[in-house]
Amino acid sequence: VSRFESITMAPPDPILGVSEAFRADTHEMKLNLGVGAYRTEELRPYVLSVVKKAENLMLERGEFKEYLPIEGLAAFNKATAELLLGADNPIIKQQRIATVQGLSGTGSLRLAAALIERYFPGAKVLISSPTWGNHKNIFNDARVPWSEYRYYDPKTVGLDFDGMISDIKAAPEGSFILLHGCAHNPTGIDPTPEQWEVIADVIQEKNHIPFFDVAYQGFASGSLDADASSVRLFAARGMELLVAQSYSKNLGLYAERIGAINVVCSSADAAARVKSQLKRIARPMYSNPPIHGARIVANVVGDPALFNEWKEEMELMAGRIKSVRQKLYDSICAKDKSEKDWSYILKQIGMFSFTGLNRAQSDNMTDKWHVYMTKDGRISLAGLSAAKCEYLADAIIDSFY
Numbered sequence: 001v002s003r004f005e006s007i008t009m010a011p012p013d014p015i016l017g018v019s020e021a022f023r024a025d026t027h028e029m030k031l032n033l034g035v036g037a038y039r040t041e042e043l044r045p046y047v048l049s050v051v052k053k054a055e056n057l058m059l060e061r062g063e064f065k066e067y068l069p070i071e072g073l074a075a076f077n078k079a080t081a082e083l084l085l086g087a088d089n090p091i092i093k094q095q096r097i098a099t100v101q102g103l104s105g106t107g108s109l110r111l112a113a114a115l116i117e118r119y120f121p122g123a124k125v126l127i128s129s130p131t132w133g134n135h136k137n138i139f140n141d142a143r144v145p146w147s148e149y150r151y152y153d154p155k156t157v158g159l160d161f162d163g164m165i166s167d168i169k170a171a172p173e174g175s176f177i178l179l180h181g182c183a184h185n186p187t188g189i190d191p192t193p194e195q196w197e198v199i200a201d202v203i204q205e206k207n208h209i210p211f212f213d214v215a216y217q218g219f220a221s222g223s224l225d226a227d228a229s230s231v232r233l234f235a236a237r238g239m240e241l242l243v244a245q246s247y248s249k250n251l252g253l254y255a256e257r258i259g260a261i262n263v264v265c266s267s268a269d270a271a272a273r274v275k276s277q278l279k280r281i282a283r284p285m286y287s288n289p290p291i292h293g294a295r296i297v298a299n300v301v302g303d304p305a306l307f308n309e310w311k312e313e314m315e316l317m318a319g320r321i322k323s324v325r326q327k328l329y330d331s332i333c334a335k336d337k338s339e340k341d342w343s344y345i346l347k348q349i350g351m352f353s354f355t356g357l358n359r360a361q362s363d364n365m366t367d368k369w370h371v372y373m374t375k376d377g378r379i380s381l382a383g384l385s386a387a388k389c390e391y392l393a394d395a396i397i398d399s400f401y
């Protein structure tokens with residue numbers, strides 16, 4: 001008998017497991033709308049041209065592969081903080097931000113969770129209901145207690161703002177409030193600028209700590225600055241806050257695992273101490289981060305021509321998703337003879353559309369139509385081509401009724 005007899009088979013991941021099922025499907029019309037990964041109109045993965053240019057530059061230079069410092073590549077850490085807050089943000093000059101390169105968004109969230117577990121015993125993290133599927137795993141494994149604040153209102157397929165505010169108000173003082181900086185996953189519903197002001201008010205009133213997950217900066221609206229406006233609003237109020245960043249989507253660096261955890265503190269001294277403890281957590285976890293993705297980001301952001309070309313490519317990617325969102329909406333409306341109001345599909349922003357399909361209806365999408373999506377009713381528009389919108393509209397209407 002094996003010594004590992006007690007280890008049972010783990011269930012497939014709710015998001016990454018969908019791609020596994022998709023690959024196993026041989027049906028010619030199969031469509032993968034599961035994982036949030038950008039695809040071109042031809043439904044192929046997309047390597048941004050600025051990434052290829054940066055990599056050619058790096059090859060020509062023939063750079064070393066020595067260990068990075070525990071906190072990561074300095075040029076990357078500088079660039080990522082400036083992208084987040086704006087290069088001229090006084091916080092940066094005052095050295096009040098602790099930035100540590102992380103293993104993309106997930107690894108950065110995990111570092112922050114470990115810091116919370118170690119230095120805020122008993123503190124809770126409030127996460128939106130629903131939220132990105134891996135948030136609960138990250139805090140569970142880091143042994144950080146969490147609870148949910150209301151976010152999605154199924155009646156309006158919109159934001160339950162009053163519920164959100166009252167749940168944040170009711171949380172124990174000094175809780176961490178996990179907020180999606182832009183392009184909320186899975187709902188695609190973001191607070192308005194006015195609502196962000198109220199969210200900041202209640203977090204300040206209750207002495208909570210804002211904790212942003214920014215995985216789509218520049219990818220949601222096409223503008224790096226617009227997508228960072230929620231974070232910058234809180235920072236401008238002088239609030240201390242945490243921000244996890246990812247370059248998986250906006251620079252297409254998914255498998256390079258490049259991101260960062262940023263902690264904005266009220267003093268440079270506090271930032272230095274926080275950074276030192278983040279390093280102490282990272283060293284036994286993975287020692288130091290991978291260099292390739294960090295160099296790509298630093299090279300793209302550091303070269304004005306590449307930086308501008310990146311912004312153009314982000315607008316292109318965001319533009320394709322917006323147009324395929326519109327085309328899906330038009331296809332559904334043309335086919336659906338009922339009075340149902342599908343406009344929520346248009347109002348949502350970012351990579352995803354929250355269709356409102358329940359578990360059984362989502363199963364029908366897969367079992368009958370070979371459309372792969374997460375069981376919470378989320379579809380990744382990044383995996384949809386204009387050519388497939390009619391087919392998807394048929395599948396959605398068939399599954400809804």
Ligand SMILES: Cc1[nH+]cc(COP(=O)(O)O)c(/C=N/[C@@H](CC(=O)O)C(=O)O)c1O
Nearest residue numbers: 015035036104105106132185213215246248
């Ligand atoms: C909100 C959010 N935060 C963090 C991540 C982590 O991404 P990373 O590659 O670790 O930087 C993702 C990824 N979301 C997509 C992929 C995934 O589930 O890992 C998704 O929701 O499909 C998010 O949607």
